[in-house]
Amino acid sequence: MNYDLLFIKCLPLNIDLNWLIYGEFISQADIKEKLQSRISLNKEKESEAEDNQKEEIINIVEMIRQLPWPISTRRIIMENYLYLVFNEQKERIKREK
Numbered sequence: 001m002n003y004d005l006l007f008i009k010c011l012p013l014n015i016d017l018n019w020l021i022y023g024e025f026i027s028q029a030d031i032k033e034k035l036q037s038r039i040s041l042n043k044e045k046e047s048e049a050e051d052n053q054k055e056e057i058i059n060i061v062e063m064i065r066q067l068p069w070p071i072s073t074r075r076i077i078m079e080n081y082l083y084l085v086f087n088e089q090k091e092r093i094k095r096e097k
Helices: 002-009 017-022 028-063 071-096
Strands: none
Touching: 002 017, 028 071
16 A cells, blocks of 8 residues: 555545544544543643652751751751752753753
8 A cells, every 4th residue: 555645645635544544433532532631641740740859859958957067057058959959950941842
């Protein structure tokens, strides 16, 4: 079968290639529903990962607070840690774009 010709002729006419090749009809509503469920699943995973990251940051900050060193030393450690976390998130956002 000449698939190139099939694509050239069918796509401009909006003919469902799954129906034509496999005999399966997939409606636009089904496709939209599947895409929306994938998008919502990805958002849930991202939200869960963000929650885990926030919890980890809070735990580390609490560990720094409990160190037996002077407040000024703990403050410097905490500022440096938060600076590193901020820059890491900034770089991740740049990569995603």
